[in-house]
Amino acid sequence: RFGYFGKDKLEEMKLLLCTVSGCxxxxxxxxxxxxxxxxxxxxxxxxxxxxxxxxNVEDSDSFIKISSLNFELxxxxxxxxxxxxxxxxxxxxxxxxxxxxxxxxxxDMGFSQVQDLLDSKNLAWKDVAYMGTDxxxxxxxxxxxxxxxxxxxxxxxxxxxxxxxxxxxxHGAVREFAEHILLLLKKAKSKMEQDRIRRDLF
Amino acid sequence: RFGYFGKDKLEEMKLLLCTVSGCxxxxxxxxxxxxxxxxxxxxxxxxxxxxxxxxNVEDSDSFIKISSLNFELxxxxxxxxxxxxxxxxxxxxxxxxxxxxxxxxxxDMGFSQVQDLLDSKNLAWKDVAYMGTDxxxxxxxxxxxxxxxxxxxxxxxxxxxxxxxxxxxxHGAVREFAEHILLLLKKAKSKMEQDRIRRDLF
Amino acid sequence: RFGYFGKDKLEEMKLLLCTVSGCxxxxxxxxxxxxxxxxxxxxxxxxxxxxxxxxNVEDSDSFIKISSLNFELxxxxxxxxxxxxxxxxxxxxxxxxxxxxxxxxxxDMGFSQVQDLLDSKNLAWKDVAYMGTDxxxxxxxxxxxxxxxxxxxxxxxxxxxxxxxxxxxxHGAVREFAEHILLLLKKAKSKMEQDRIRRDLF
Amino acid sequence: RFGYFGKDKLEEMKLLLCTVSGCxxxxxxxxxxxxxxxxxxxxxxxxxxxxxxxxNVEDSDSFIKISSLNFELxxxxxxxxxxxxxxxxxxxxxxxxxxxxxxxxxxDMGFSQVQDLLDSKNLAWKDVAYMGTDxxxxxxxxxxxxxxxxxxxxxxxxxxxxxxxxxxxxHGAVREFAEHILLLLKKAKSKMEQDRIRRDLF
Numbered sequence: 001r002f003g004y005f006g007k008d009k010l011e012e013m014k015l016l017l018c019t020v021s022g023c024x025x026x027x028x029x030x031x032x033x034x035x036x037x038x039x040x041x042x043x044x045x046x047x048x049x050x051x052x053x054x055x056n057v058e059d060s061d062s063f064i065k066i067s068s069l070n071f072e073l074x075x076x077x078x079x080x081x082x083x084x085x086x087x088x089x090x091x092x093x094x095x096x097x098x099x100x101x102x103x104x105x106x107x108d109m110g111f112s113q114v115q116d117l118l119d120s121k122n123l124a125w126k127d128v129a130y131m132g133t134d135x136x137x138x139x140x141x142x143x144x145x146x147x148x149x150x151x152x153x154x155x156x157x158x159x160x161x162x163x164x165x166x167x168x169x170x171h172g173a174v175r176e177f178a179e180h181i182l183l184l185l186k187k188a189k190s191k192m193e194q195d196r197i198r199r200d201l202f
Numbered sequence: 203r204f205g206y207f208g209k210d211k212l213e214e215m216k217l218l219l220c221t222v223s224g225c226x227x228x229x230x231x232x233x234x235x236x237x238x239x240x241x242x243x244x245x246x247x248x249x250x251x252x253x254x255x256x257x258n259v260e261d262s263d264s265f266i267k268i269s270s271l272n273f274e275l276x277x278x279x280x281x282x283x284x285x286x287x288x289x290x291x292x293x294x295x296x297x298x299x300x301x302x303x304x305x306x307x308x309x310d311m312g313f314s315q316v317q318d319l320l321d322s323k324n325l326a327w328k329d330v331a332y333m334g335t336d337x338x339x340x341x342x343x344x345x346x347x348x349x350x351x352x353x354x355x356x357x358x359x360x361x362x363x364x365x366x367x368x369x370x371x372x373h374g375a376v377r378e379f380a381e382h383i384l385l386l387l388k389k390a391k392s393k394m395e396q397d398r399i400r401r402d403l404f
Numbered sequence: 405r406f407g408y409f410g411k412d413k414l415e416e417m418k419l420l421l422c423t424v425s426g427c428x429x430x431x432x433x434x435x436x437x438x439x440x441x442x443x444x445x446x447x448x449x450x451x452x453x454x455x456x457x458x459x460n461v462e463d464s465d466s467f468i469k470i471s472s473l474n475f476e477l478x479x480x481x482x483x484x485x486x487x488x489x490x491x492x493x494x495x496x497x498x499x500x501x502x503x504x505x506x507x508x509x510x511x512d513m514g515f516s517q518v519q520d521l522l523d524s525k526n527l528a529w530k531d532v533a534y535m536g537t538d539x540x541x542x543x544x545x546x547x548x549x550x551x552x553x554x555x556x557x558x559x560x561x562x563x564x565x566x567x568x569x570x571x572x573x574x575h576g577a578v579r580e581f582a583e584h585i586l587l588l589l590k591k592a593k594s595k596m597e598q599d600r601i602r603r604d605l606f
Numbered sequence: 607r608f609g610y611f612g613k614d615k616l617e618e619m620k621l622l623l624c625t626v627s628g629c630x631x632x633x634x635x636x637x638x639x640x641x642x643x644x645x646x647x648x649x650x651x652x653x654x655x656x657x658x659x660x661x662n663v664e665d666s667d668s669f670i671k672i673s674s675l676n677f678e679l680x681x682x683x684x685x686x687x688x689x690x691x692x693x694x695x696x697x698x699x700x701x702x703x704x705x706x707x708x709x710x711x712x713x714d715m716g717f718s719q720v721q722d723l724l725d726s727k728n729l730a731w732k733d734v735a736y737m738g739t740d741x742x743x744x745x746x747x748x749x750x751x752x753x754x755x756x757x758x759x760x761x762x763x764x765x766x767x768x769x770x771x772x773x774x775x776x777h778g779a780v781r782e783f784a785e786h787i788l789l790l791l792k793k794a795k796s797k798m799e800q801d802r803i804r805r806d807l808f
Contacts, residue, residue, distance in 0.1 A: 021447045028574075029447060031504070032440040033496035036234040043223045043231060043289035044356075047336075087447035092235035100233070134451075154448075170230075238638040245627045245635060245693035246760075249740075294639035302637070372634075425649045432776075433649060435706070436642040437698035491649035538653075558650075 013146060013181055014127040016052055016079045017114065018174060020094060021087040022133040023150060026170030037090065041097065041170065048175030049079050049101040051182060077104035080117075085110050086134050111139045129181055131174065133157040146184070148177035215348060215383055216329040218254055218281045219316065220376060222296060223289040224335040225352060228372030239292065243299065243372065250377030251281050251303040253384060279306035282319075287312050288336050313341045331383055333376065335359040348386070350379040417550060417585055418531040420456055420483045421518065422578060424498060425491040426537040427554060430574030441494065445501065445574065452579030453483050453505040455586060481508035484521075489514050490538050515543050533585055535578065537561040550588070552581035619752060619787055620733040622658055622685045623720065624780060626700060627693040628739040629756060632776030643696065647703065647776065654781030655685050655707040657788060683710035686723075691716050692740050717745045735787055737780065739763040752790070754783040 021027050024045055030038040055078065081098050083089040085108045098105035106117065118128065130137070130144035133153040141147040141160040148163040150173035158164060163180060165173040223229050226247055232240040257280065283300050285291040287310045300307035308319060320330065332339070332346035335355040343349040343362040350365040352375035360366060365382060367375040425431050428449055434442040459482065485502050487493040489512045502509035510521060522532065534541070534548035537557040545551040545564040552567040554577035562568060567584060569577040627633050630651055636644035661684065687704050689695040691714045704711035712723060724734060736743070736750035739759040747753040747766040754769040756779035764770060769786060771779040 027446045027448055028444045029450075030232065030434065030442050030444045031497070031501060032442040033494050033500055035440055035442075036237055038232050038234040038237075038240075038442075040230045040232045042229045044229055046231075047288055086451055090235050093233070096235055097233060232636065238641055240636050240638040240641075240644075242634045242636045244633045246633055248635075249692055292639050295637070298639055299637060431648045431650055432646045433652075434636065434644050434646045435699070435703060436644040437696050437702055439642055439644075442644075490653055 013129050013185060014078070015118075015121070015123055016049075016129045016131065016178070016181065017082055017117075017140070017144075018049075018079060018130075019082045019084055019109075019132040019134065019137060020089060020097060021083065022153065022169050023131045024081065024097070024170065024174055026152075026168065027087075028170075037093070039089075039093065039097075042172055042175075044172045045170070045174035046101050048178030049103055052079050052178050053077075053102050055182065055185070079103035081105040082109040082114070082132070083107050084132070084134050084136060086136055110136055114140055129177070131177055133169065146181065148173070148180065215331050215387060216280070217320075217323070217325055218251075218331045218333065218380070218383065219284055219319075219342070219346075220251075220281060220332075221284045221286055221311075221334040221336065221339060222291060222299060223285065224355065224371050225333045226283065226299070226372065226376050228354075228370065229289075230372075239295065241291075241295065241299075244374055244377075246374045247372075247376035248303050250380030251305055254281050254380050255279075255304050257384065257387070281305035283307040284311040284316070284334070285309050286334070286336050286338060288338055312338055316342055331379070333379055335371070348383065350375070350382065417533050417589060418482070419522075419525070419527055420453075420533045420535065420582070420585065421486055421521075421544070421548075422453075422483060422534075423486045423488055423513075423536040423538065423541060424493060424501060425487065426557065426573050427535045428485065428501070428574065428578055430556075430572065431491075432574070441497065443493075443497065443501075446576055446579075448576045449574075449578035450505050452582030453507055456483050456582050457481075457506050459586065459589070483507035485509040486513040486518070486536070487511050488536070488538050488540060490540055514540055518544055533581070535581055537573070550585065552577070552584065619735050619791060620684070621724075621727070621729055622655075622735045622737065622784070622787065623688055623723075623746070623750075624655075624685065624736075625688045625690055625715075625738040625740065625743060626695060626703060627689065628759065628775050629737045630687065630703070630776065630780050632758075632774065633693075634776075643699070645695075645699065645703075648778055648781075650778045651776070651780035652707050654784030655709055658685050658784050659683075659708050661788065661791070685709035687711040688715040688720070688738070689713050690738070690740050690742060692742055716742055720746055735783070737783055739775065752787065754779070754786065 018024060020039075021029075024041055025039045028040065030040075079101070081094060081101075081103060082105070083094050088108065091107050094105050094107060106113070109117070118125065125143040126145035128144045129146040129148070130140045131148045132140060133149055135154075135156055138156055138160045141149070141157060141162075144162075146163065147161045148165055149157045149161040150165050150167060150169035152168045153161075153164075163177065165176045167173040167176045220226060222241075223231075226243055227241045230242065232242075281303070283296060283303075283305060284307070285296050290310065293309050296307050296309060308315070311319070320327065327345040328347035330346045331348040331350070332342045333350045334342060335351055337356075337358055340358055340362045343351070343359060343364075346364075348365065349363045350367055351359045351363040352367050352369060352371035354370045355363075355366075365379065367378045369375040369378045422428060424443075425433075428445055429443045432444065434444075483505070485498060485505075485507060486509070487498050492512065495511050498509050498511060510517070513521070522529065529547040530549035532548045533550040533552070534544045535552045536544060537553055539558075539560055542560055542564045545553070545561060545566075548566075550567065551565045552569055553561045553565040554569050554571060554573035556572045557565075557568075567581065569580045571577040571580045624630060626645075627635075630647055631645045634646065636646075685707070687700060687707075687709060688711070689700050694714065697713050700711050700713060712719070715723070724731065731749040732751035734750045735752040735754070736746045737754045738746060739755055741760075741762055744762055744766045747755070747763060747768075750768075752769065753767045754771055755763045755767040756771050756773060756775035758774045759767075759770075769783065771782045773779040773782045
C-alpha cells in the first residue's frame with residue numbers, strides 16, 4: 001500500500017524490542033544474601049523510551065498522518081522490554097521497569113518467542129527495531145528493519161547490528177537509539193509530505 | 203539601587219536551582235521488584251550545596267554587607283533541588299535529599315513552573331543560577347544569570363550553558379559549580395568594597 | 405590412558421575454581437548500617453559460568469566423547485566459587501550467588517583448603533583452571549593447569565597468571581576466561597577426533 | 607630514646623587516621639526515600655586496613671622488636687576511621703565499617719578533635735599517618751609524619767599530601783597507602799637491625 005515509500009524503511013518502524021540486560025542496564029545485578037536483586041537504569045534511557053511510546057500523541061497533526069500508516073492501530077505498545085532466557089530476570093522486576101516507562105514487557109524471549117510475538121501482532125521484521133547484545137540476539141539484529149547495540153556490546157552483536165550507539169549500555173544507549181529512530185521517522189514523514197505535495201501538484 | 207555594580211551579575215546571585223537527575227546524581231536509578239528506588243549522590247556535591255546554603259551565616263561581617271543587598275531577606279532557601287516532569291522522581295526521595303543538605307525542593311518543574319517560582323519570590327532570571335541537563339532545561343540555562351552543566355551533559359545542554367564543569371554529573375559537578383558561584387560572589391564583594399572605599403575617599 | 409594427548413592440557417580441564425571478590429565482583433561491597441551487604445555481578449559473567457557448567461549437557465554427542473575422558477564422572481560441579489579467608493564474605497551471599505549460576509561454592513579458602521578440595525576430588529592441579537587476585541591466590545595461579553586474572557588485578561596476580569583477561573573484574577572477566585577455556589577444550593576435542601580418525605585409517 | 611634512628615620517621619608510625627568519605631569510599635552515598643543510606647567499599651582496602659591492624663601480631667619475632675619501640679603499648683587500635691563534620695555519616699554505619707575491619711572509629715572529626723585525640727593518646731603528629739581529602743584535612747595532611755590521598759582527590763589535598771596514591775578513592779587507595787606504610791616500617795626495622803648488629807660488633 002505504501003510501496004512508493006518502500007526505500008524508506010523507518011516510516012514503518014512500528015515496534016522497538018529492547019532487551020533489558022546489557023542494553024537498558026549495564027548488565028550489573030546487585031545481589032544480597034536474602035533480599036531482592038536490584039538493577040540500575042539511567043533516567044535518560046527512560047526518557048528515550050517514553051519519547052517513542054508517546055510519539056504522535058502530543059502532536060495530533062502528525063498523529064493523523066502517521067495514523068494513515070496504521071501506526072496507531074498496530075501499536076498500543078510501541079516499545080517492549082525483553083528478558084532473554086540466557087540472562088533471566090525476576091518477572092516482577094521486569095514488569096516494574098516496564099511500568100515505570102509505560103511500555104510492554106515479555107519474559108524469557110529467545111528467537112522463536114520473538115518470531116511468535118511478531119506473528120501475533122502481524123508485524124514483519126522490517127517494521128521492527130531491535131536492540132540486544134546476547135549471542136541469541138544476533139539473528140534478531142540481522143532480521144530487524146533497524147537494529148542497534150550499545151558501544152560496549154560483545155563483538156558478535158557489534159558485527160550484526162545496523163547502528164552502533166556512542167553511548168554505553170545502561171548509560172544512554174537506549175535514549176540514543178530512540179532519538180535515531182525518531183529522526184529517521186521524521187525524515188520519512190517529511191519525504192511523505194513532499195510526495196503528497198507533488199501528487200497534489202501534478 | 204545597586205546599579206553601579208550592574209556589570210557584575212554575580213553579586214546578585216540569589217538562588218541556585220539545580221535539577222537532581224543528571225546533575226546531583228549521574229542519572230542512574232537503582233530499582234528492585236518491590237522496594238524503594240535508590241539514587242547515589244556524592245558527599246562533595248552535598249558539601250557544595252551546604253556551602254552555598256550557609257554562605258554568610260558563619261562570617262557575620264560579610265553577612266551584614268551582603269544583607270545590605272537584601273540577600274538574606276530574599277533567600278531563606280538559597281538552593282532549591284528540582285525534579286523535572288521529564289524524569290520524575292518520588293517526592294519522598296527528593297525531600298530526603300533536600301533535607302540532607304538543608305536546602306529546598308520542588309517537584310515536577312518544567313519551564314513555566316520555574317517561571318512561577320521566580321515570580322512568587324520576586325526574583326529576576328539574572329539573579330538566578332541554574333543547573334540542568336534536560337531538553338526542557340535549555341530555556342532556563344539560557345535565561346539564568348549564571349548557568350552550569352556537568353561535563354557529561356547532553357549536547358543540547360552543553361550548547362546552552364554559560365559554564366561547563368570539569369566534573370561529571372553525580373561526581374562533583376554541583377560542588378564545582380557552587381565553588382564557581384562563591385568565587386564570583388567573592389570577586390563582586392571585593393569590588394563592592396573597593397567602590398565603597400573610593401566613595402569614602404572622594 | 406590418554407597419554408598421547410598429553411601435551412594438550414586443556415582437554416583435561418575438569419574444574420574451574422573462581423574467587424568471588426575481585427573476579428566475579430569488582431571487589432566493591434555495598435554496606436548500610438544494619439542491613440545485609442550487597443555485591444554486584446554482571447549477567448555476562450553469569451552466562452559464562454553457566455556455559456561451563458552446562459558444557460556437554462546439550463550436545464549429547466560430544467558429551468559421550470568427553471565422558472570417555474571421565475569429565476562427567478569427576479564433575480557434577482564444574483565451577484566452584486570461592487571466598488578467600490583474606491576477604492571474607494557472608495556464607496549466605498556466597499551460596500546465593502552460586503545458586504543463581506548453578507555452580508558450587510566453598511567458604512574461607514586458603515591454599516591448603518584448595519589443596520584438600522582437589523585431593524578429595526582426586527584432581528591434579530593440571531586439571532584445574534583457577535581465577536583469583538589475592539596474594540594467597542598466587543600459589544594456586546602458579547600451580548593450576550590454566551589460570552586467569554582480570555585486567556585490573558594486582559600486579560602480584562598479573563605476574564603469576566597464565567592468561568590475562570581484557571575484561572575487568574566484575575565486568576566480564578569470568579565470561580572471557582570461560583570462553584577461553586571452552587575454546588581450548590574445543591581445540592583439544594577436535595585434535596582428539598583427528599587422532600581417532602588417524603588411528604582408524606592406519 | 608631512639609634518637610639515632612631519628613631520620614627514619616616511619617619506624618615510629620603508630621596510628622593511621624583515615625577519613626571514610628573520599629578515601630575508604632569514593633564519596634558516593636546511596637539514598638532511598640525512607641531506607642538506610644549505603645556506601646560501597648572495596649575488599650582490597652579492607653584487607654589493607656586489616657594488614658596494618660594485625661601488623662606484628664602473627665610475626666611474634668618482629669612483634670617483640672617493635673614492642674621495644676613501645677609500638678604495641680601505644681596502639682591497641684592502629685587504624686581509626688574518621689568521619690569529618692563536613693561530610694557527616696550515620697554513626698551506626700561508621701561503626702559497622704570499623705567493625706568489619708577490626709579498627710577504631712571517631713565521628714565528626716575536625717582538626718581540633720584530631721588534635722585532642724592525639725593528645726589523649728600521647729602521640730605526636732610525626733608518629734601519625736593521615737589520609738583525608740577535605741579542605742579541613744589539609745592541616746592534618748601537613749602535620750602528619752606521613753600523609754596520603756587518593757589519585758582523584760581535590761587539588762587542595764593533592765598539594766598538601768606527602769604521598770599521592772595511584773589508586774582512586776574507594777578503589778584501592780587505602781590498600782596502597784597501607785602497603786606503602788608497611789614497606790617504610792620494614793625498611794626502618796631492617797635499618798634498626800643493621801644498627802643493632804653494628805652495635806654488637808663494635
